[in-house]
Amino acid sequence: MLDVRRLRLLRDLARLGTIAAVAQAHTYSPSAVSQQLAALQREAGVPLLERTGRGVTLTPAGTALVRHAETVLAALEAATATLAAARSGLHGTVRIGAFPTAVRTLLPAALVALGREHPALDLMVTELDPVHMPDALRERRLDVALLHDYDLAPVTPDPTVESEPLLDETVFLALPADHPVDGDPIATVEHRAWIAGTPGTLCHTVALRTCQAAGYQPRVRHHADDFTAVLALVAAGQGVALVPQLGAVHAPPGVRLVPLPSRRRTRLAYRRGSGGHPAVSACVTAVRTATAAYLASAAGPGA
Structure with missing residues (x-):
C-alpha cells in the first residue's frame, strides 16, 4: 500500500523541482524528504x-504516479467533506485567503454572516497576493481563497485547485483630472510616470503588459500595492495607474477614472475535492452574498 504522505511529497517534487524546495514547503529536512521518497520507491x-x-x-513511472496521486488526494478531500457533512453543526478552523481589496470590501460582511450563522467556526483571514494562493491551498495553509487574474495576464489553471467565478470587474486608468484623453487612453500617458504594484505581483505584471501592448515600456516611479495609496499618489500628480473596480469605488478628488477594455476576474478557489465540505460551502455562499450586496450598494465607477 502506498503511503499518502509520501505521495504528497512526490507530487510536490514534480511541482517544485528540487528536494530542497519540497523540504522547505513541508518544514522537513532535505534528508528526511529523501528518505521518505526512497521508502515510496520501495513501496512502488x-x-x-x-x-x-x-x-x-x-x-516515466514517477510521472504517472503523480497523476494518480492528484486523483487520490482529491478523493481524500472529498471523503473528508462527506464525513464533515454527516456531523451536526459546523466547527473547526477555516482559513480564508484574499487579496487586499477583497479583504477591505467583500470579506467583512461575509465574516459577520458566518460568525452569526456558524458561531463554532474559527475564521482566520490572511491577506495574500493571488500568485501565492494555489501553493497555500495545496499546503493546507488556506481552505478557501479569493484569487484573480486579468485578461492580459491569465493564470494557468492549477490541477490541484477547483474554482468558480465570483466577480468580473472593469479596470480603470487612473490619471490626474486635468490630463486630456484623446483616443487610446494608454497611449496618451506614454510619457507620464507610472504607479505600479510591487515587482512580482500580478498587478505589476498587468501594468507592464498593458503599456507594452500600446508599444512602450512604462517609466515606473512608485510601487504601491494598496489602491487607496495608489489613488492618493495619482491625486498628488505623482503618476498614473491601473485600478480595478473594487479599488476605484472611493476615488479622491482630482482623479479621473477612464474605463479600459481590460477586465479583472475574481474566482473562489479551494482544494480539489473539498468543495462539498460544509465549512467550505458556507464560506463560498457567504462571500457570494456579501459580494452581491457590496456591488448593489457601491456608489463608485461601474457599480
Whole structure:
C-alpha cells in the first residue's frame, strides 16, 4: 500500500523541482524528504526518481504516479467533506485567503454572516497576493481563497485547485483630472510616470503588459500595492495607474477614472475535492452574498 504522505511529497517534487524546495514547503529536512521518497520507491517496486547531476528527476513511472496521486488526494478531500457533512453543526478552523481589496470590501460582511450563522467556526483571514494562493491551498495553509487574474495576464489553471467565478470587474486608468484623453487612453500617458504594484505581483505584471501592448515600456516611479495609496499618489500628480473596480469605488478628488477594455476576474478557489465540505460551502455562499450586496450598494465607477 502506498503511503499518502509520501505521495504528497512526490507530487510536490514534480511541482517544485528540487528536494530542497519540497523540504522547505513541508518544514522537513532535505534528508528526511529523501528518505521518505526512497521508502515510496520501495513501496512502488519500480524506480520513481533518477539522478541528474546534483538533483533528481521523475522517471516515466514517477510521472504517472503523480497523476494518480492528484486523483487520490482529491478523493481524500472529498471523503473528508462527506464525513464533515454527516456531523451536526459546523466547527473547526477555516482559513480564508484574499487579496487586499477583497479583504477591505467583500470579506467583512461575509465574516459577520458566518460568525452569526456558524458561531463554532474559527475564521482566520490572511491577506495574500493571488500568485501565492494555489501553493497555500495545496499546503493546507488556506481552505478557501479569493484569487484573480486579468485578461492580459491569465493564470494557468492549477490541477490541484477547483474554482468558480465570483466577480468580473472593469479596470480603470487612473490619471490626474486635468490630463486630456484623446483616443487610446494608454497611449496618451506614454510619457507620464507610472504607479505600479510591487515587482512580482500580478498587478505589476498587468501594468507592464498593458503599456507594452500600446508599444512602450512604462517609466515606473512608485510601487504601491494598496489602491487607496495608489489613488492618493495619482491625486498628488505623482503618476498614473491601473485600478480595478473594487479599488476605484472611493476615488479622491482630482482623479479621473477612464474605463479600459481590460477586465479583472475574481474566482473562489479551494482544494480539489473539498468543495462539498460544509465549512467550505458556507464560506463560498457567504462571500457570494456579501459580494452581491457590496456591488448593489457601491456608489463608485461601474457599480
